[in-house]
Amino acid sequence: xxxIWDDVAALLSHLDAEAEDRGVDSDLVEAEARRLxxxxxxxxxxxxxxxxxxxxxxx
Numbered sequence: 001x002x003x004i005w006d007d008v009a010a011l012l013s014h015l016d017a018e019a020e021d022r023g024v025d026s027d028l029v030e031a032e033a034r035r036l037x038x039x040x041x042x043x044x045x046x047x048x049x050x051x052x053x054x055x056x057x058x059x
Contacts, residue, residue, distance in 0.1 A: 003039075003040050003043075007036060007039060007040075008036060010032050011029065011032045011033060011036060011050075014028065014029045014032065015029075015050070026054040026055070026057040027054075029050065029051075029054040030050075030051045030054040030055045033047045033048075033050045033051035033054070034047075034051050037051070
């Protein structure tokens with residue numbers, strides 16, 4: 001599976017911010033992870049836990 005780095009750049013920037021304990025928009029992170037799952041179904045194993053964790057944080 002080949003992917004375009006620009007597709008994952010937004011999600012990576014959110015995850016970097018989270019790792020540095022800066023605030024992130026959980027709704028946006030969840031939406032981005034779900035969008036990437038549609039584009040790259042082979043990455044669902046990595047993206048599903050991210051989307052689920054952020055959906056719980058947004059609730």
